[in-house]
Amino acid sequence: MESRHAVPSGSPVSHDEGVLDLQRHIATFRRHFWLMAGVGAVVFVLLAGFLLQRPxxxxxxxxxxxxxxxxxxxxxxxxxxxxxxxxxxxxxxxxxxxxxxxxxxxxxxxxxxxxxxxxxxxxxxxxxxxxxxxxxxxxxxxxxxxxxxxxxxxxxxxxxxxxxxxxxxxxxxxxxxxxxxxxxxxxxxxxxxxxxxxxxxxxxxVKLDATQTANQWLNSRLSGLRSQVEAAEAAVQRYKAENGLLSADGTTLTEQNISTLNNQLAEVRASQAEQEARLNTARRQLASGSAGDDVGEALNSPVIQQLRAQRAEVSRRVADLSNRYGPRYPDLLKAQREAADLDGQIQSEIKRVISNLSAQADVARQRTASVEASLNRTRGTLAANNAASVQLNELERNAESVRTLYQSYLDRFKQTSTQQGVxxxxxxxxxPARVPTSPSAPNVPKSLALAIAAALVAGVGSVFAAAALETGLSTSEEIEEALDTPHLASVPLLSSTLAGQRSSLAPIDYVVEKPLSAFAESFRNLRAAIAAGGQGKAPKVVLFTSALPGEGKTSTSIGIGRTAAMAGLRTIIVDCDLRRRGVTRAVDLKPQIGLLEVLLKGAPLADAIVLDEKSGAYLLPLNRETQTSRDVFNSPEMATLLTQLRERFDFVVLDGPPVLPVADSRVLAPRTDAVVLLARWRKTPKRAVQEALREINASGAYLAGAALTQVDVVKQSRAGYGDAGYYYKAYSQYYLD
The missing domain is CATH 3.30.1890 (Bacterial polysaccharide co-polymerase-like)
Known part of the structure; x- marks a missing residue:
């Protein structure tokens, strides 16, 4: 069944989670001040005595x-x-x-x-x-x-x-x-x-032991490394000899041969080019019709130069004889034959020079080919050597790493050997420590400070422990947070409103005799809150109940009924607690006809109603002699009775039994206009109130809210942060007690 709650006229005070509420903590400490002071004093005395009694x-x-x-x-x-x-x-x-x-x-x-x-x-x-x-x-x-x-x-x-x-x-x-x-x-x-x-x-x-240990370890390690170095270097030399990788001045013999052959090849190629150039030049001159006299090699030939000198001498003689004698002159003919013979010798010599140039060109080409062949063979050897050098490099790197490691260990061994003993x-x-002249303990100031600190911690801890162990409800804020329902009002403890004075009047009579008192005003506040929280209109029939007995439920019902009647409302207070008969006992009535007689025996309502002459309210009590096991509150007669009461009265107060012990209030609640749940200040366990609230909600009744009863306004004004009573001292003079 859907539960119904009243909507509070003002939003409840909210506190952001994680924000330190200083006023709330101050109020907590004020509430438990004497506990904190007592625990702190005991801890201080015990700890200070213990510290100061030490030898x-x-x-x-x-x-x-x-x-x-x-x-x-x-x-x-x-x-x-x-x-x-x-x-x-x-x-x-x-x-x-x-x-x-x-x-x-x-x-x-x-x-x-x-x-x-x-x-x-x-x-x-x-x-x-x-x-x-x-x-x-x-x-x-x-x-x-x-x-x-x-x-x-x-x-x-x-x-x-x-x-x-x-x-x-x-x-x-x-x-x-x-x-x-x-x-x-x-x-x-x-x-x-x-x-x-x-x-x-x-x-x-520690240093001496470390040095000795290091020396021993380094010495043993050096022996092994020395053998590794020798083996690695021997492996390198052996591999070089096996693969022809012997070297001088940092390069292998094969690389040196290639360098020499490259130089030689350049030289023979230049020589070949020169010889071929001379040959080709001479051949071009001869091909152009030259007799070979202008060939460069011929011009430079000593033989041809000598023959040409002789030919010049003979030509001179021929010319001289031709001028002096006739063409048939024997000496002239002889000279001409000598000239022709010299010309033939010159031509033969020129041909020999050309032939020599060709031979020299052939020799140059052969030399070039020979050097190139040697170079190619040497390059092949170098390629094979390069392939073998890969393994050689690995062997050399291994030898170098072992050699470096050996050298580092050797240097370290020399250092540690030199350092040993110093x-x-x-x-x-x-x-150095001097003999103290005064005792260091017990230190009176320090001991007292420690005892004070421990006392403060213990006192504060006791406050937090006491606050954690509190199960009751103290303020309106706690009601709204714990019950998720509006807080209507707080009814004070009468004695706490009298400023230390005593009153011979009972609380239910005090509201009549002192209508302008703080105690009476609390009931008017409660009635106003109930009226303001109604569903569109002020509730007429209101059930007052509590979670457990002894919550001040009956006093509250009578008090609010009397103040309403004194305010001019036609009010009736109905005693619905069939077991305790709280209202009937409180006003000391002994009726012959009461609620049960009306419901069970059909007695007229007018015969059962009693006028409260002090306030003008009406009472519907219970006959102390009549008992029943019937579910009278769930009967048609009860519905008829409530209808009659709504018609005849402006405000109907039902004083119901507690919710948790008996089911009467849960049965009666849905028939009313509103239910008010009462809880005794700091006494009623929060879990009990929550359970009662759950039961009322399960019945489908309209819950107007909750109210605190028997609130000590003096204590509340000191430690009731989050409640209107926290400011009681500010407005207490406003009332006339």
């Missing part, structure tokens, strides 16, 4: 400096760990000083295992044991200490020493303070100095 102890402090400017005398890298200059390294050294190993070293060095302050097992004998010894009874032999017990005892001593130790960095410097607390000031200073010395000794020992620590003591 006196003394703290001595030594200071060491991590020397970041220290130079290595041998100008080589150190093998062992050294203190760096960055913050993380300084913090690391602080943790080293806090190590269990260093604490164990100090225990051994200072023989703290024999000191009763650190080893409780060797403390003074118990009182019982001392009395037995005085009476002559021998002490029971102690059981032999097992190895596991010794280890545990040693670990307890280490824990004790570490608990007394304080190691801290001095600001952003490289100075580390080592503090130690003991019952004796001299002992505290001695152990603090022992810690500083043990730390320096440990640093030196190790230095990276820290030094700059201020």
């Amino acid at each position: 006196a102890s003394y703290t001595a402090t030594a200071e060491i400096l991590l020397d970041s400017r220290k130079q290595n005398m041998l100008d080589v890298k150190q093998v062992g760990p050294g203190a760096a200059v960055d913050t993380s390294a300084v913090d690391t050294e602080v943790e080293v000083l806090k190590s269990r190993q260093l604490a164990d070293t100090v225990i051994t060095e200072k023989r703290l295992d024999l000191d009763p302050e650190f080893n409780g097992a060797i403390g003074k004998p118990s009182t019982k044991q001392s009395m037995l010894e005085k009476l002559g009874f021998a002490a029971k032999p102690q059981k032999p200490v097992e190895a596991a017990d010794k280890v545990k005892a040693r670990e307890r001593m280490v824990d004790d020493v570490l608990s007394r130790l304080t190691v801290e960095r001095s600001g952003g410097t490289y100075v580390i303070r080592i503090g130690f607390r003991a019952g004796d000031p001299v002992k505290a200073a001695a152990i603090a100095n022992a810690y500083a010395n043990a730390y320096l000794t440990q640093q030196l020992r 190790e230095q620590t990276d820290a030094r003591v700059i201020s």
Whole structure:
């Protein structure tokens, strides 16, 4: 069945999630102030007493400096760990000083295992044991200490020493303070100095061990690397010899031969070109009709030059004889034959020169071909060598890598061998611990401050715990958030509105005697909220119920009924609580005819109604003697009765039973115009109210809203943030009590 809710006239106060509501927290602290004060006081007394009753102890402090400017005398890298200059390294050294190993070293060095302050097992004998010894009874032999017990005892001593130790960095410097607390000031200073010395000794020992270990490892590694270098270099040379890759001056013999043949080929090709050019020139001259006299080689030939000289001499003689004698002169003819013979010799010599040029050109071509053939063969060899060089390069790279690795290890071995024996620590003591003159504990100001801080934390924690354990509803805001229904009004606790005074009047009578009081005004506010939240019109028949008994339901029903009647409304209050008969008891009525007689026996309504002379309201009580198990509220007679009441009255108040114990209110609710759910301030569990609300919604009734009852307005004004009552002090003088 669909539930119906009233729409509040004003939107509820909303708070953004995640935003700190300071006023709400202040109100919470004000509400639980005395709890917070009590818990804080107890914690302060207990903790301050405990801290101030501790035995006196003394703290001595030594200071060491991590020397970041220290130079290595041998100008080589150190093998062992050294203190760096960055913050993380300084913090690391602080943790080293806090190590269990260093604490164990100090225990051994200072023989703290024999000191009763650190080893409780060797403390003074118990009182019982001392009395037995005085009476002559021998002490029971102690059981032999097992190895596991010794280890545990040693670990307890280490824990004790570490608990007394304080190691801290001095600001952003490289100075580390080592503090130690003991019952004796001299002992505290001695152990603090022992810690500083043990730390320096440990640093030196670590470096020495690291150097020795490095030397041993490097030496063993060098032996293996030396063999690898020799094997790799031998493999390179062997491969070169097998593949003809021997080289000189960085190049192979084949590459050198190719370079030489390339030079030779260039020379023979130039010579061939020259010879062919001479031959071709001579042949062109002869082909052009020349007798060969103008051929360059002929001109340069000594034989031809000599023959031409002789031919010139003979020509001169021929010319002379021709001028002097006739053509048939014997000497002339002889001279002419000599000239012809010389011309033939010259031509023969020219032909021989041409033939020689051809032969020289042929020789040049043959030389060129020979050099080219040798070059081609050598290039083939080079190609084969290049293919073999791939494997050679791999062998050489392997040899070079092994050689480099061997050299690096050899250099490092020399450095570490030189460094061994001259190790230095990276820290030094700059201020030994001095014997303290005053105890460091108990520190009264610090102890009191700690006790106050703990008291505040405990007090605040108790407030939050109490707030978390609260199950009731305190403010209108909580109602609207928890129930998702409007908050109509809050009915105060009468005594809280009297400013410490007492009233002899009952609350239901107080609204009549003090109509302008804050108590009476709360009922007018409730009625106004119900009327404003109606579905288009003010509800006439209103059922007042609660989740559990004892919520102030009956007082609220009577109070709102009387104030409505005093305001001029024709009002009737109907006692619908068949078991408790709250209204009937409250006004002290003993009727013979009541609600059940009207519903079950058909008694006239007029005979059952009683006038409340104090306020002018009418009452429909219950006969205390009449009982029934019938479902009277679901009967037609009840529907008829409600119709009659609507016709005769302006405002009908139904005082119903609680929702959770009995079903009467759930049955009656749908027949009414509105239902008001009451919850006692800070008492009624929130889950119970939510369950009652669910039951009312399931019945299909119209829920006008919820109201708080018995609200202590004084407390609400101090801690009721989120509710109108939080501002009660601002408007309390407005009422006339």
